[in-house]
Amino acid sequence: MYGYNGKILRVNLTDKTFKVEALDENKAKKFIGCRGLGVKTLLEEIDPTIDALSPENKLIIVTGPLTGAPMPTGGRYMVVTKAPLTGTIGISNSGGKWGAEFKNTGFDMIILEGKSETPVYLNIVDDKIEFRDANHVWGKLALETTEILTKETNEKAKVMCIGPAGEKLSLMAAIMNDVDRAAGRGGVGAVMGSKNLKAIVVKGSGKINLFDEEKAKKISAEKIKILRNDPVAGGGLPTYGTAILVNIINENGIHPVRNFQKSYTDEADKISGETLTKDCLVRKNPCYRCPIACGRWVKLDDGTECGGPEYETLWSFGSDCDVYDINAVNVANMLCNEYGLDTISAGATIAAAMELYQKGYIKDEDIAADGLSLNWGDAEAVVGWTKKMGLREGFGDKLADGSYRLCESYGVPELSMSVKKQELPAYDPRGVQGHGITYAVNNRGGCHIKGYMINPEILGYPEKLDRLSLDGKAAYARVFHDLTAVIDSLGLCIFTTFGLGLQDYVDMYNSVVGDVFDGDSLMLAGDRIWTLEKIFNLKAGIDSSQDTLPKRLLQDPIPEGPTKGYVHKLSELLPEYYEVRGWSKDGIPTEETLKKLGLEEYIE
Amino acid sequence: MKIEVRLFAYFREGRDKKLFLEINEDEVTPRYILNKLNIEEKEVSILLINGRDGKATTTLKDGDVVSLFPPVGGG
Numbered sequence: 001m002y003g004y005n006g007k008i009l010r011v012n013l014t015d016k017t018f019k020v021e022a023l024d025e026n027k028a029k030k031f032i033g034c035r036g037l038g039v040k041t042l043l044e045e046i047d048p049t050i051d052a053l054s055p056e057n058k059l060i061i062v063t064g065p066l067t068g069a070p071m072p073t074g075g076r077y078m079v080v081t082k083a084p085l086t087g088t089i090g091i092s093n094s095g096g097k098w099g100a101e102f103k104n105t106g107f108d109m110i111i112l113e114g115k116s117e118t119p120v121y122l123n124i125v126d127d128k129i130e131f132r133d134a135n136h137v138w139g140k141l142a143l144e145t146t147e148i149l150t151k152e153t154n155e156k157a158k159v160m161c162i163g164p165a166g167e168k169l170s171l172m173a174a175i176m177n178d179v180d181r182a183a184g185r186g187g188v189g190a191v192m193g194s195k196n197l198k199a200i201v202v203k204g205s206g207k208i209n210l211f212d213e214e215k216a217k218k219i220s221a222e223k224i225k226i227l228r229n230d231p232v233a234g235g236g237l238p239t240y241g242t243a244i245l246v247n248i249i250n251e252n253g254i255h256p257v258r259n260f261q262k263s264y265t266d267e268a269d270k271i272s273g274e275t276l277t278k279d280c281l282v283r284k285n286p287c288y289r290c291p292i293a294c295g296r297w298v299k300l301d302d303g304t305e306c307g308g309p310e311y312e313t314l315w316s317f318g319s320d321c322d323v324y325d326i327n328a329v330n331v332a333n334m335l336c337n338e339y340g341l342d343t344i345s346a347g348a349t350i351a352a353a354m355e356l357y358q359k360g361y362i363k364d365e366d367i368a369a370d371g372l373s374l375n376w377g378d379a380e381a382v383v384g385w386t387k388k389m390g391l392r393e394g395f396g397d398k399l400a401d402g403s404y405r406l407c408e409s410y411g412v413p414e415l416s417m418s419v420k421k422q423e424l425p426a427y428d429p430r431g432v433q434g435h436g437i438t439y440a441v442n443n444r445g446g447c448h449i450k451g452y453m454i455n456p457e458i459l460g461y462p463e464k465l466d467r468l469s470l471d472g473k474a475a476y477a478r479v480f481h482d483l484t485a486v487i488d489s490l491g492l493c494i495f496t497t498f499g500l501g502l503q504d505y506v507d508m509y510n511s512v513v514g515d516v517f518d519g520d521s522l523m524l525a526g527d528r529i530w531t532l533e534k535i536f537n538l539k540a541g542i543d544s545s546q547d548t549l550p551k552r553l554l555q556d557p558i559p560e561g562p563t564k565g566y567v568h569k570l571s572e573l574l575p576e577y578y579e580v581r582g583w584s585k586d587g588i589p590t591e592e593t594l595k596k597l598g599l600e601e602y603i604e
Numbered sequence: 605m606k607i608e609v610r611l612f613a614y615f616r617e618g619r620d621k622k623l624f625l626e627i628n629e630d631e632v633t634p635r636y637i638l639n640k641l642n643i644e645e646k647e648v649s650i651l652l653i654n655g656r657d658g659k660a661t662t663t664l665k666d667g668d669v670v671s672l673f674p675p676v677g678g679g
Contacts, residue, residue, distance in 0.1 A: 231649070231675030240613060242678030247612050251671040253655045264655075273676075274616060294678065311678050459677040460649060466657065498677055562655020 002211040003065030003513035004028050009107045009129065011122065013195050014055065014114030016131045023108050029516055030598065032489035032509075033108070034064030035091050036529035038080030041111065042089070043532065048540035052084035052187075053169060053194040055115035061102070061160075061200070062110075064491025068103030069208045069512045070216060072224045073493035075100040075288025082540065083186030085171040085345070085402055086420045086445040089536040092174075092188045093449075093488055095287035095295075096181030101158040104204025112195060121161075121199040123153050126206065134198035139164060141338040142176045145199060154203045161199035162189045163340030168392045169193050170400035172345035172423075176337060180295075180307025181287070184342040186422065186444055187402075208512070216511040223496075223504055224291045230499035232461070237294040237495065238284060243273030245311040245426075245454075250319075252458060252467070253562030254431035256424075257319045258376055259351040260417045260552055263428040264561025270324040271314045280308065280330060292495050300334065301327045309333040309343070312448075315426035316347025321354060321382050328379035332386045339390025345402055348423035350374075350385050352403035352416055361410040370394040414551045420445030420542065430553055431563035432457045434465065434473035437573050438481070441547045441587075443533035449494065451480040461498060470569055474576035482526030489529060528597040531581070531589050535602050544587025547574060605629075605666040609637055612673045615647075634670055635660040649675035 001023075008021040031037045038060045050056045060080040067074055077099030083090030102110075105126050119134035137145045146159040158178060166173035166189030173189025174182040183189075210216045228234040236244055249255040250268035257265045269275060276298065282305055286293035296308025309317075309329055317323060317332040336343045356362040357374035367374060370393075372384040388396025398406055404421040407413050417424050422445030429436025434453035442450050455461040456476065465476065486505060487494050496504075502519045509517055517525070537543075548554075549568055557565045575585060582593035591603050609623040619641065629636070634653070638645055638660065650673035651658050664670070 232677040236613065236674070236676030237678055240676060240678075244613060244676040245678045248650060248673055248676065251610065251612075251652055251655055251673075269621070273678075274613060274621075455677070458650070461677065464657070495678075562652075 001025055002209045003069060004033065005103065005106050005108045005208070007107045009110045010113070011110060011129070012113050013116040013120065013197060016116070018129050020127070028108070029513070030525070031529060032064065032486065032525050034062050034067065034076070034489045034491045035078045035080065035093070035485060036489035036525065037109065038062040038078050039089060039091065039529060039532050039536065041109070042080050042082070043536050045111070046082065048082065048536050050082065052082040052087065053190060055195070057082050057191055057194070059112040059188070059191050059195065060109060061112070063099055063103045063108055064489055065513050066508060067491030068100040069210065070220050070289070071492065071508050071512065072220065072227055073287065073290045073292070073496055074491055075290070076491050076493060077102065078488065079175055079183040079188045081188055081191045083188065083444060084190050085187035086422050087540055088420055088445055088542050089443050089533045090186040090188050090191070091444050091488070091533070092183035092185050094175070094177055094181050094183040095290070095493060096178035097288045098158040098160050098177035098181070098202065099491070100288045101204050102202045103208065104206045105202055106204065106206045110200070112197065115194065116196040119196050119198050121149065121197065121201060123201045125154070125203045137198055138167060142340060143179050143338060146179050149199055149201050153201050157201045157203040159199055159201050162192045163338055163390065165340045165390045165400065166190055166193035168400070170341065170389065170392065171402050171405070172342045172349065172400065174340050174342045176340050180285070180337045182337065182342070185344070185447060189340050210512055211514040212511050219507050219511045223500060223508065226504070227291050227496065227499045232459070233292050233495060233498035237292050237498065240273035240277050241294050241296045241308065242311040243276045243296070243309065243314055246272040246314055247274065248458065249427060251562070252431065253558065253564070254428040255315065255319055256417070256426065256428045258322050259320060259355040259415070260428060261355070262560060263431065263558045263563055265319050267324040268319060271318040271326045271329055275326055276308065276314070280326060287493070290493065292493070294495060298330055300330055304334070306334040307337055312426050313343040313347065316344050316351070317382050320348055320351040322376040323379045323382050325379035328383055331383050335383065335386045335390065339387070341386070341390055344425050345423040346386055346389060347382070348417060349389070349399050349403040349406060350382055352407055353399060355415055356407065356410055356412070361412060367395045370396070417550050417552070418446050419549060420546050422446040427454060428553070428558065428563070429549060429568045430558050430566045432467045433470050433569060433573065434477050436549060436553070436568040436570060437474060437477040437577055440549050440570055440574065441577060443530070443537055450484050451477055452484070452494065453477055453480060455497065462501070468566060470572055474573050475580045478577060478580050481530050482523050485526040485529040486522055489525070524597065528599060531593065531597055531599060534589060535599070538588065547587055605632060605664070607632065607637065607664055608669045609641070610669065610671045612671065613676050614674055615643060615672055632664045633661050634658060634664070637670060643672065647674055648672055
């Protein structure tokens, strides 16, 4: 077998046993790998209606055929599980170095089942699997956990772990790897915590079998060259990181401020990519085999060096809370990595709490014991609440389950800027109509990354679209959704789309695995994966009534700034989206569509 | 007429990040401003006039804000 290793590691945490199973090659190819293969496997193995934090849920860690292969950005892995924050399919992707190291152990995927009675961690060295006691690291932060576990296993091993947030079942808990990389969204860290699994340490000495080694090397060099020569992938992103978006998005008047009460701020430059680069950047912090190197390594005011923030994080702890203190945002970002929290949900939940306080729902006496304010712009409070969320301490306990449950507890769930209970990222869809479709229909809830319409609507990749027009946006978004499912399933980073196109992905896959796909069949696989995720949701009871946006974004026009006066016109776009997908007007894949996608077994 | 010009990313190198230009011409376009600032038109990836997509040839009016970005992106 080429590209894939051909082996699955099935681990039962209840009775501490494991089995090695053969990977079904046909299934792997049909669903590409990583995200697609993980979703297919989860749907076969769990009842989607189960409680996400029960031992019946499974946690699947899965790589793609290009993970660990000599291809640019080929180091990513996916966590697939039922997500506790949303109750939907959970698909959380991460970079760093862990994914490639795991692939080099000779496995493609781990399926984690059951629940350990006491904290454990897994130590995987090639085909040797060990369950080890984790009581001594339970409660420890990500950096210290990583240091202790590499010391007692292998200094060169790679560590994936949860922090206190995952242990305490925070619904916004992330799974961390290589200290500052995260499978961030949906609360996947809480699933790991619910199984009493603190970490997975891996050391692999293998190598991926390549279908045509010489061709693969040539193709890799060719794609690296394209990326290096691309002005964004080889220029803007390496120089400034994703933080460069702060000013771009703000200048367009779609940078949400104060929990989406406004969409523009005069102060954005204080937390911008330009400022981060000038005042805080120590060096770039790239993932495995990445020629782009958008990751940042920054210095805090106290001299500590740590992973730096993405655009989303500068927004969530910054403008969304009306905070423009870049050091405070860097500290909050570092705390999220250490406690294992999703930075988007964590910052956006503090912003929602600030609005609840502004409007009198949260009273002074509710937070008096914490010694922290919920005033807009209080940088110290934002840092303080992040820590308390990570520990479920005081009022932080209420914040730890996300903005939807927080706002709902005060009788105003509409103040949560979320879709399917997951906090929206850093773009106001009222001013980017196509991007709003991605928010509404995303199978894992409010998320920008599974169909990044900001590329055509703001950045002009691969062409510039009018961000306020509805024309053709549904079909465009659908193509982005399918292509992203492809890239995620290959084990590559979606930033490769700054430079690479469909044929490039076909070339890379076929040189590594063998001649399986052409452009059409690869996109069809993306469609198949997206549709299968929808099927999971429908079976879980998440129907298309949840393909929507917060009331504020549908009804209240943006009050000021360059996009003043606009709302999101979802009711006009959604029927068109379902139609171009081949779904019914109720958002259910039709029999004909399921047949076309080779998903006949899901015809009901 | 008075035009506010905002520069981002590497356009700031060797230039101020915000400029207020007093221009005594009948017709002013972003192209005129780019020439004045010594920025090549093909280097500009995003050109906004008052936060909306603009063109190098759009006629500007008094008080307009022009934002200029080289190719940058992220997500």
